[in-house]
Amino acid sequence: MSGDAVRALTFDVFGTVVDWRTSIAREGVELGRAKGIDLDWHEFADDWRALYQPAMQRVRSGEIAWCKLDDLHRMNLDELLARHGVDGLTEAELDHLNRAWHRLDPWPDAIAGLTRLKQKFTVATLSNGNVSLLVNMAKRAALPWDAVLGAETAGAYKPQPAAYLKTAEMLGCAPEQCMMVAAHNGDLAAAAALGMRTAFVLRPSEYGPEQTTDLAPQGDWDIVAADFLELADKLDC
């Protein structure tokens, strides 16, 4: 498809644009070396990420009030460090570690792909990350977003419909004029149910070498691409 009717591409970020697992493990290794903490930091990254959906679910369900992702990450970090018996980190060290999510590295094709896609489309985040996290990440990694939107600007966490619909609305688009780009079938299913177009990008090592999920498209997505460069090819960018 040429994407002629599409005006904006909205991107999932964690896993789709950036490699959170390798980046978090890298930060953990540095901290561990400096502070003498001996952990499997890839496993630590996986465990931290595993607490992500349950924490957001507490917000979605109304069990706790709106809370930006930085704060949910911190609650989860505190729980995880306690589980591993890690104490003795200062507040500044904890805060720095928590902000490792602001310092995630993009997949190798991400910047070149976004730069091409941006010539033809509005490229915006549609992430559960809060705005400052995404802005700091973009400045560090030179991600060329036209707009940084998502859960915080919509007041709703994906896959709640408002996260998608308010983002499309802010971009001045009807849902069908937006294409959701994600490495996760569930994200695309939620977007498609609201009328958005969909592009599945394969990130088969997001969860490490043993990844078992999202290794193939599980829906009738408009585009399936190996990376952002193939996505740009398929959208005639």
Place this chain on the structure above:
Amino acid sequence: MSGDAVRALTFDVFGTVVDWRTSIAREGVELGRAKGIDLDWHEFADDWRALYQPAMQRVRSGEIAWCKLDDLHRMNLDELLARHGVDGLTEAELDHLNRAWHRLDPWPDAIAGLTRLKQKFTVATLSNGNVSLLVNMAKRAALPWDAVLGAETAGAYKPQPAAYLKTAEMLGCAPEQCMMVAAHNGDLAAAAALGMRTAFVLRPSEYGPEQTTDLAPQGDWDIVAADFLELADKLDC
């Protein structure tokens, strides 16, 4: 001041970053030529802008429900065209004219200044313009925003406190870590009252050669600058 404690610069857009009067008049002249409409288009631009604050006030006061600026501009445009007895424009022509606000040209120093300021600070809009208006403007004019925020993302029109406070919060900043940059003393007064830092940039021809307002700072602003390049100098960028 060196701005050491400041992390983000938040910009008023209409008048401060872009020259709305000349740009709207330019679009009017084009339309007038094509459609045989004989108006003073600078006066038309002034009249359209004069309806801006009263329209937002209807939202601020609760008289009408939340309405993005594109929609307020359109209500005002319809009123103004009726006042001048202009009819016969198609819906597509009216919509195109209304979106002239998406196609405003920056002041000559704006892009170079923002590019320098962006190296040291997060640069974000804090505008009453809606997100799609600001994104379209930025893409057309190559304004290098890190984030496009303001009334629509805060759900409040300046000078309501929430417009400033929610924007600062989304940028991960306390108010005192944000510097409001504006060509309008009233905007800076509202920001300063909330603890934000302030930079006044002179735009003495925003309202044309006969401008009588905002020709000088009327408060104890942290910085006064002739343009964005002098602002960058004063912030050691």
